[in-house]
Amino acid sequence: MKKLLILSLLLSMTLSGFAQSRSVERFRQDNRPSTTLFFYKSTLKMISRIDLGALGGADVSEFQDMPPIGDMIKGIEKVKFFLYEDNDDRHRAGKSDFDALRANIEGEGYESMMSARIEGNNMNIMMKERRGKPQGFVVLITMDEGYSIIDIEGYPDVNNIVKFSQFMNSNGSNMGLQEAFR
Amino acid sequence: MKKLVLTMVLGLFAMSANAQSDAISKYFEKYVDDQSFMHLNFSGKMFQMIAQIEFEDPDEQKMVEESLGKIKRVQVLGKDKDVDGRKMYKEALGLIGKDFEELMSLREDDKDIRFMIKEKNNKIDELFMVMGGDNEFGLLSIVGDGIDLNAIYKLSKSIGMEGFEELEFLDKRGGN
Numbered sequence: 214m215k216k217l218l219i220l221s222l223l224l225s226m227t228l229s230g231f232a233q234s235r236s237v238e239r240f241r242q243d244n245r246p247s248t249t250l251f252f253y254k255s256t257l258k259m260i261s262r263i264d265l266g267a268l269g270g271a272d273v274s275e276f277q278d279m280p281p282i283g284d285m286i287k288g289i290e291k292v293k294f295f296l297y298e299d300n301d302d303r304h305r306a307g308k309s310d311f312d313a314l315r316a317n318i319e320g321e322g323y324e325s326m327m328s329a330r331i332e333g334n335n336m337n338i339m340m341k342e343r344r345g346k347p348q349g350f351v352v353l354i355t356m357d358e359g360y361s362i363i364d365i366e367g368y369p370d371v372n373n374i375v376k377f378s379q380f381m382n383s384n385g386s387n388m389g390l391q392e393a394f395r
Numbered sequence: 396m397k398k399l400v401l402t403m404v405l406g407l408f409a410m411s412a413n414a415q416s417d418a419i420s421k422y423f424e425k426y427v428d429d430q431s432f433m434h435l436n437f438s439g440k441m442f443q444m445i446a447q448i449e450f451e452d453p454d455e456q457k458m459v460e461e462s463l464g465k466i467k468r469v470q471v472l473g474k475d476k477d478v479d480g481r482k483m484y485k486e487a488l489g490l491i492g493k494d495f496e497e498l499m500s501l502r503e504d505d506k507d508i509r510f511m512i513k514e515k516n517n518k519i520d521e522l523f524m525v526m527g528g529d530n531e532f533g534l535l536s537i538v539g540d541g542i543d544l545n546a547i548y549k550l551s552k553s554i555g556m557e558g559f560e561e562l563e564f565l566d567k568r569g570g571n
Contacts, residue, residue: 330434
């Protein structure tokens, strides 16, 4: 699960937009997350210097050839991350609430770019456009232990996504999407 | 009133035609809903973004920009345990047989793979791949308006995406 969260955050940071979802903000106000993280320009710069291996749950050598995180998050203005753990009494958010959240986000004009279901876990990346240009991204993740929401404001660099994708594939045995869900 | 009914009927028809325009949605919907199956779905928007990738070769750049914009949807459906892949492989081919034309088939290790295409006005509307082994089964569907298989092969090679290695012969041949 740690791997999935790290990978989702990194992947999400490479996506961009100029707005964040109102539905996500309302949802957070109505349902207190188990974990809340806000990343601003300055914190993102700090993250780019973090030794991912030190976060635990992964072999340090897996990250040796990873493209510089600083390049991937260049241009990202803000990232919100909310984790809702099933065994947390502080919130009552369940599947139906997250289904409703997804519908509300779509109601704001977000469209699904990619959805993945692997071993019962789900990830949905949604994007909002204006005049053909990305305005914002929301990533919804459903896991065995709970739910995650990532809401991003920033600027895209597809080439860095590709570099990250190449890295993910070159480490297929340990860093692939399927393994990340495990 | 008649106009309204006619408009609604046409609208519903258009929606259902759109919803079932690819082989996976049309024939394999029950597996899409089955939580034990892995399912990936990429919309055309994703490929419009990927089309912004910078390539060193200008010809390659042009080809990718032109071809990726035509992709409307990509779906992958599969299972790699507790599945009779060979039986499902046969079942899949039986279901889609009439709609698709065989492009290539191969047997690799313990699995069979078949690439099929659906054409309209000499343009490829859908590339469909079926894979079945002793304990694995997979489907891939790429839907678009004039799919350039060679461009897909080159892109998959460039970004390290697995599964398209068998399309290398198109690159050697210089196109579809």
